[in-house]
Amino acid sequence: xxxxxxxxxxGSHGLSVHSIVKRYxxxxxxxxxxxxxxxxxxxxxxxxxxxxxxxxxxTISGAVRPDDGSILIxxxxxxxxxxxxxxxxxxxxxxxxxxxxxxxxxxxxVFLGHxxxxxxxxxxxxxxxxxxxxxxxxxxxxxxxxxxSSYPVAIRQLMEIAVAIHRDAxxxxxxxxxxxxxxxxxxxxxxVVAELARERNIGVLFISHKLxxxxxxxxxxxxxxxxxxxxxxxxxxxxxxDLIAAIAGSEASSILDGSHREExxxxxxxxxxAPSVRAVHLRTHVLEDVSxxxxxxxxxxxxxxxxxxxxxxxxxxxxxxxxxxxxxELDGNPYHPSSPAKAAKVGLAYVTEDRxxxxxxxxxxxxxxxxxxxxxxxxxxxxxNVKRMLANADTILxxxxxxxxxxxGVHSLSGGNQQKxxxxxxxxxxxxxxxxxxxxKGVDIAVKVEIHRIIRQxxxxxxxxVILVSSxxxxxxxxxxxxxxxVARRCSQVPICVSELTIADLRQAAWATH
Amino acid sequence: MKKGRLPEEVGVxxxxxxxxxxxxxxxxxxxxxxxxxILLLNGAVIGFLALGQTFVLLTGGIDLSTGxxxxxxxxxxxxxxxxxIPWWGAVVIAVAAGVLVxxxxxxxxxxxxxxxxxxxxxTFGIAASIPKILTGAQSVxxxxxxxxxxGRGSIANVPIPVVMLAIAVVIFxxxxxxxxxxxxxxxxxxxxxxxxxxxxxVPKVTIVVYxxxxxxxxxxxxxxxxxxxxxxxxxxxxxxxFYSIASAVVGGVSLxxxxxxxxxxxxxxxxxxxxxxxxxxxxxxxYWQPLVIGVIILGGVILDTYRRQVSLTRLxxxxxxxxxxxxxxxxxxxxxxxx
Ligand SMILES: Nc1ncnc2c1ncn2[C@@H]1O[C@H](COP(=O)(O)OP(=O)(O)O)[C@@H](O)[C@H]1O
Ligand SMILES: [Mg+2]
Numbered sequence: 001x002x003x004x005x006x007x008x009x010x011g012s013h014g015l016s017v018h019s020i021v022k023r024y025x026x027x028x029x030x031x032x033x034x035x036x037x038x039x040x041x042x043x044x045x046x047x048x049x050x051x052x053x054x055x056x057x058x059t060i061s062g063a064v065r066p067d068d069g070s071i072l073i074x075x076x077x078x079x080x081x082x083x084x085x086x087x088x089x090x091x092x093x094x095x096x097x098x099x100x101x102x103x104x105x106x107x108x109x110v111f112l113g114h115x116x117x118x119x120x121x122x123x124x125x126x127x128x129x130x131x132x133x134x135x136x137x138x139x140x141x142x143x144x145x146x147x148x149s150s151y152p153v154a155i156r157q158l159m160e161i162a163v164a165i166h167r168d169a170x171x172x173x174x175x176x177x178x179x180x181x182x183x184x185x186x187x188x189x190x191x192v193v194a195e196l197a198r199e200r201n202i203g204v205l206f207i208s209h210k211l212x213x214x215x216x217x218x219x220x221x222x223x224x225x226x227x228x229x230x231x232x233x234x235x236x237x238x239x240x241x242d243l244i245a246a247i248a249g250s251e252a253s254s255i256l257d258g259s260h261r262e263e264x265x266x267x268x269x270x271x272x273x274a275p276s277v278r279a280v281h282l283r284t285h286v287l288e289d290v291s292x293x294x295x296x297x298x299x300x301x302x303x304x305x306x307x308x309x310x311x312x313x314x315x316x317x318x319x320x321x322x323x324x325x326x327x328x329e330l331d332g333n334p335y336h337p338s339s340p341a342k343a344a345k346v347g348l349a350y351v352t353e354d355r356x357x358x359x360x361x362x363x364x365x366x367x368x369x370x371x372x373x374x375x376x377x378x379x380x381x382x383x384x385n386v387k388r389m390l391a392n393a394d395t396i397l398x399x400x401x402x403x404x405x406x407x408x409g410v411h412s413l414s415g416g417n418q419q420k421x422x423x424x425x426x427x428x429x430x431x432x433x434x435x436x437x438x439x440x441k442g443v444d445i446a447v448k449v450e451i452h453r454i455i456r457q458x459x460x461x462x463x464x465x466v467i468l469v470s471s472x473x474x475x476x477x478x479x480x481x482x483x484x485x486x487v488a489r490r491c492s493q494v495p496i497c498v499s500e501l502t503i504a505d506l507r508q509a510a511w512a513t514h
Numbered sequence: 515m516k517k518g519r520l521p522e523e524v525g526v527x528x529x530x531x532x533x534x535x536x537x538x539x540x541x542x543x544x545x546x547x548x549x550x551x552i553l554l555l556n557g558a559v560i561g562f563l564a565l566g567q568t569f570v571l572l573t574g575g576i577d578l579s580t581g582x583x584x585x586x587x588x589x590x591x592x593x594x595x596x597x598x599i600p601w602w603g604a605v606v607i608a609v610a611a612g613v614l615v616x617x618x619x620x621x622x623x624x625x626x627x628x629x630x631x632x633x634x635x636x637t638f639g640i641a642a643s644i645p646k647i648l649t650g651a652q653s654v655x656x657x658x659x660x661x662x663x664x665g666r667g668s669i670a671n672v673p674i675p676v677v678m679l680a681i682a683v684v685i686f687x688x689x690x691x692x693x694x695x696x697x698x699x700x701x702x703x704x705x706x707x708x709x710x711x712x713x714x715x716v717p718k719v720t721i722v723v724y725x726x727x728x729x730x731x732x733x734x735x736x737x738x739x740x741x742x743x744x745x746x747x748x749x750x751x752x753x754x755x756f757y758s759i760a761s762a763v764v765g766g767v768s769l770x771x772x773x774x775x776x777x778x779x780x781x782x783x784x785x786x787x788x789x790x791x792x793x794x795x796x797x798x799x800x801y802w803q804p805l806v807i808g809v810i811i812l813g814g815v816i817l818d819t820y821r822r823q824v825s826l827t828r829l830x831x832x833x834x835x836x837x838x839x840x841x842x843x844x845x846x847x848x849x850x851x852x853x
Contacts, residue, residue, distance in 0.1 A: 084713030113713035115694035
């Protein structure tokens with residue numbers, strides 16, 4: 001059916017946003033985005049991590065207020081100050097995070113915020129019947145009187161979509177709805193979405209990282225790059241290579257193509273040394289098949305889209321997530337991580353990506369934050385030798401050039417210095433293997449450059465094994481010696497020497513279809 | 515709600531039966547109808563506070579001001595009648611004041627984004643002081659014979675406060691089970707952000723639950739003043755707050771929000787009242803009571819926490835292989851309910 005495509009030419013019809021601008025702090029996340037969703041049409045939205053896809057969706061659903069720009073429905077300007085407004089205007093949304101309430105029944109979730117009432121009383125039977133029908137649209141065989149928390153994640157994801165569909169919306173916004181689904185379920189979901197568009201004339205915005213899905217169901221494709229629309233055309237007329245090139249940047253040199261993978265010249269020159277960390281076909285409840293090697297004296301970069309399993313790999317190494325199958329070796333010996341304490345004992349240190357919640361202890365001062373895991377070294381008969389502890393912490397803090405008052409709560413330091421304190425704590429443990437997850441998130445440029453220098457020094461001068469997870473292309477290219485790219489919770493390729501890569505290469509590898 | 519499964523309240527009910535049997539064996543006084551009346555009468559005030567507390571706990575909050583709100587409203591009623599206002603006027607004033615304190619709590623919790631513990635901890639102090647300031651810490655006696663009916667009257671041998679509580683239980687259960695507002699209270703306790711995204715007015719829900727708690731405190735205050743026919747400026751400063759939270763928690767209301775029922779909280783308060791009364795009639799020194807009830811609370815909370823952990827691990831282990839880890843479910847949103 002080509003009707004959907006034709007209608008897209010009519011400017012005043014459908015749901016459209018014009019020149020949407022959204023800033024967080026100083027950063028412009030959306031720099032004037034205009035798109036339009038036609039009834040009966042599926043609009044695919046792609047973009048790299050942090051391109052602003054979810055933010056765009058949230059401005060349309062009323063969850064986030066744009067700083068500038070307008071939203072029009074059938075040519076009439078609308079303003080959503082609350083998600084309820086968008087729902088009333090016929091826009092139903094499935095957010096990226098699962099958001100059904102586990103403590104309510106399926107029926108209660110289906111009708112949350114728009115319960116059927118009669119003189120103020122809930123019409124329970126009617127709601128139950130309709131909830132059953134809603135679940136049936138996705139062929140879900142669930143007991144609508146049971147609590148949602150009693151169902152597994154994949155079912156909850158499907159339920160959530162069924163709940164949104166049930167809203168009888170004219171427009172349906174879906175943010176990466178297939179990430180937690182398995183093959184068969186994905187197909188089913190895509191069929192239902194396509195059917196909704198064609199038969200009920202619903203306009204759909206479909207965000208996904210998986211190009212196959214988008215090519216299969218979308219009528220039109222929009223690519224978002226750094227908060228700007230860079231492709232907006234009918235899906236038939238966008239070649240896959242063009243799309244990837246647009247998302248990735250143009251100067252891809254196709255080094256990561258399968259054809260080149262085994263070429264010896266491309267493989268890191270450090271393969272001769274014995275690896276200090278070796279993971280072979282590692283599986284956890286998240287990771288599906290991850291093989292990674294890291295060498296002493298080297299920075300091993302780990303790159304991939306959000307949700308590709310990078311953080312989970314570090315968690316597995318630290319003994320935070322149980323390993324289901326596969327092998328793990330540390331300096332050639334089998335390694336069975338069971339707890340972070342044990343991992344620390346064998347020389348691993350971990351800097352998490354979430355500084356606020358699992359990095360610093362905000363009220364403690366810098367010295368204590370650094371010395372926290374190694375207090376026993378300064379303790380005799382249970383008494384802490386504060387002087388020695390301070391001196392030791394100071395040495396490390398000096399090395400990292402931490403500025404600001406070290407005697408006050410670390411929360412009063414700047415973000416960059418806080419990050420250095422977290423790094424100092426890891427270094428205080430004198431690890432053999434340092435795991436860093438987004439170590440420069442939210443720090444200013446000057447500190448970033450410093451941290452990069454420190455990481456390289458640690459590896460190259462002290463012989464430490466550094467594993468660096470980063471979403472920033474430049475960071476990987478500047479800091480890492482070689483890189484492993486995670487795709488859809490898998491990683492199998494031989495580490496690639498970074499000196500031969502461009503940003504576009506990296507992104508292409510991350511977007512490789514699997 | 516669910517067929518073929520025992521409701522959780524059965525556990526508390528069982529405990530009430532066991533405790534009653536034990537005290538009946540230990541003391542012949544415990545078995546008398548007179549004592550049952552006293553038990554229920556004392557239990558009614560705790561019951562009202564527990565019901566109000568339940569609304570707040572369901573949204574993940576807590577109301578520490580309920581005991582002093584009881585004192586404030588009871589005293590206001592006494593002062594009003596002392597100044598010649600008829601009994602029904604005094605009732606209106608007390609109820610309005612109680613609700614107002616609740617609205618004040620709710621507004622601060624939602625709009626000032628302060629933790630409920632801090633807000634209600636402050637109003638706890640404020641509401642406790644006002645009656646003392648108004649009367650110079652003197653008690654105020656009440657003469658109006660109609661007002662006495664509230665606390666001293668009975669219908670077919672059932673004390674009026676117990677009748678009032680029964681009516682409240684029916685209405686409140688109905689609100690939570692059969693109205694949209696009820697579902698919204700559970701949903702806000704499960705996850706406030708999700709509720710907001712679903713189009714629910716979180717401020718409205720927050721203010722309503724604290725107002726409900728204030729209303730219940732006012733009813734407790736009226737009963738207390740009417741039973742004694744004196745407004746005491748130190749009423750409600752004893753174990754009332756402690757017992758109200760204890761009742762709700764023992765009755766299966768989660769301190770983390772989102773889980774619990776009115777009948778559960780009612781049974782919790784009956785259990786607490788029974789233990790308290792039983793210990794009185796077997797002449798255990800009164801200072802033992804908080805200790806025993808403290809132990810009962812711990813039992814209830816451990817059970818609650820355990821329920822959560824069980825289901826969390828179950829969620830993890832039951833997940834289809836390869837499925838993505840769930841975005842950590844909100845703490846209030848998970849409970850063990852699998853058969
Ligand atoms: N609430 C927020 N506060 C600050 N920054 C935010 C917020 N939400 C998103 N961002 C930032 O906006 C950018 C775009 O994010 P998002 O729209 O989630 O990207 P996408 O969904 O395309 O991966 C990111 O750099 C992210 O860090
Ligand atoms: Mg997103």
